[in-house]
Amino acid sequence: MDKFYQALTLIGFILYWLLVAGVTIRVVFKPRPVGVSLAWLMIIYIIPVLGVMAYFLIGELNLGRTRGERARAMFTPYEEWFAQVHNCQHHQPQSISHRISAIHNLCSNRLGIPALSGDTLSLLNTPAEILTAIVRDIEKAEHEINMEFYIWHHGGLADSVASALIKAAKRGVTVNVLLDSAGSIDFFKSHWPKLLKNSGVNIVEALSVSPFRMFFRRLDLRLHRKIVVIDNIIAYTGSMNLVDPQYFKQNSGVGQWVDVMIRLTGPNVAVLNTIHAWDWEVETGIRELPTQPECPISIDPFNHTTQVVPSGPGMPDDIIQQVLITAINQARTSITITTPYFVPSEILLHTLRTTAHRGVEVKLILPKKNDSLMVSWASKSFFETLLKAGVQIHEFNGGLLHTKSVVIDNSHCIIGTVNLDMRSFWLNFEVSLIVDDPEFTKQLSWVLDGYLEQSTPVELTVWQQRNLPHRFTERFFSMFSPLL
Structure with missing residues (x-):
């Protein structure tokens, strides 16, 4: 009997290492950043069995068979829709400024989405201002309201939005709401979904999370976009989830979340609406x-240009990182970046350092306290390298700074849902606006100046004095940075 168990153990040992070898080959030959591959190999070899299981669950992009088939069938009609937009007079390639011409060419060639002029943009930077404006526009809706968010958390002014949607549905307005399953898990457990559905609101749970589904698609792909479109005339997008910060994560110890949103009218409303339509069709068919x-x-030939950039699985690989790096490389005098989650890729880290080395003032504003x-x-773990290159790092003390923005040369900007981390670059469904409008950018710069007033600069000499346990913890978690 002992020999039987010994033989069984030996067979199990051999089979496991054959499995590890097979997974290793798959990791090595899968086209992706080297850092991601090395991080996965470390996990697979350091954490026996669980590392292999983790790779099978979340190691590769997999939308699932149904979503994948739908997406493939959708490419042609959506491609044709955007091709028609190129013929619209709002698309004036000859009038696009040098500031975003490279980004426009990149997005036009890879996404098929042109930059359009003629939008009217309003920057909203307080929760009350944002949610009140959305409610006011919902109350005026006549035909259709399309919304998608990563998080909808009930309470406060967020409930006012729900009530406005119920009233809109009852007066005959079509209301389609798409919410990420994981991000809005508390909302789906509340009484609101049933109340909304009973009133005629169409609510769809995107990328549903369940133990059964983990065998068919990757579970950590998330719908991170924030879009509201009303009557195909008015749209909102930006960093804010559908939450009232006074009622959201009050016990997390990071303070209230700080965000901005853009309200826009003009031709790009239809583009944002089409992104919602894509997500809606992928989920519902x-x-x-x-x-x-x-x-x-x-x-008006003097209207400024806005480029919409959707990104995520199913979109051209690495598109949003390419846009960011293109924008940063074109900076001449200054760049100010805000992001709640900063875990840059190797190429983005190199780009930031190089930009500072060539004399551009680079400011990075991050939250002092983080919920992750x-x-x-x-x-x-990236602070010292950046500080030595001349990058200025400021830690925001006024709550969890959740605004995702890049201001370049105080003349144009990027604003949207994208964090500067690998998750936003590769795994999340995101949307960003590149705005070539000095006046709008000036307004955003004023908001960022307000953030700086509530921030503490990180000094290199002080940072270098941090103790050994602090340094060890940084380095330990930095090993997982390609996967965060």
Whole structure:
């Protein structure tokens, strides 16, 4: 009997290492950043069995068979829709400034989405201002409201949005709401979904999380976009989830979340609506492509340009990181970046250092306290390298700074849902706006100046005095940074 168990153990040992060898080959030959591959190999070899299981569950992009088939069938009609937008008079490639011409060419060639002029943009930077404006526009809706968010958390002014949607549905407005399953888990447990559905609101749980589904698709792919479109005339997007910060994560110890949103009217409303339509169809199989933007006979040649950039699985690989790096490389005088989660890729880290080395003033504003322990420690592992290169790092003390923005040369900016981490670059469904409008950018710069007033600069000499346990913890979590 002992020999039987010994033989069984030996067979199990051999089979396990054959499995590890097979997974290793798969990791090595999978095209992706080297750092990600090395991080996975470390996990597989350091954590027996569980490391291999983790790789099978979340190691590779996999939307699932149904979503994958739908997405493939959707490419042609959506490609044709965006091709028509190129013919709209709001698309004026000859008038696009040098500031974003490279980004426009990149997005036009890889995404098929053109930059459009003629939008009217308003920057909203307080929760009350944002949620009140959304409610006010919902109350005026006549035909259709399309929304998608990563988090909807009930309470406070967020409930006012829900009540406004119920009233809109009851007066005959079509209301489609798409919410991420994991991000909005508390909302789906509340009484609101049933109340909304009974009132005629269509609510869909995106990327549902369950133990059964983990065998068919990757569980940590998340719908991180924040979009509201009303009557294909008004749209909102930005960093804020559908939450009232006074009622959201009050016990997390990081303070209230700080965000901005953009309210826009003009041709790019239809583009944002089409991104929602894509996400809606991937989840439901129902196609609801919006009408094309209206193309007037003539438009103001001095209207500034906005480029919409959706990113995530199913989109061109690495598109948002390419946009960011292109923008940073073109900076001449200054760059100010805000992000709650800072775990840069090797190429982004190199780009930031190089930009500072060539004399550009680079400011990075991060929250002092973070709701993610791993990200908080991993991000600190990059501080010394950046500080030595001349990058200015400021830690925001006024809550969890959740605004995701990049201001370049105080003339144009990037604003949206993308964090500077590998998750936003590779795993999350995101959306960003590149705005070539000095006046709008000036408004955003004023907001960022307000953040700086509530921040403490990180000094290199002081930072270098941190103790050994602090340094060890940084380095430990930094090993996982390609996966965060």
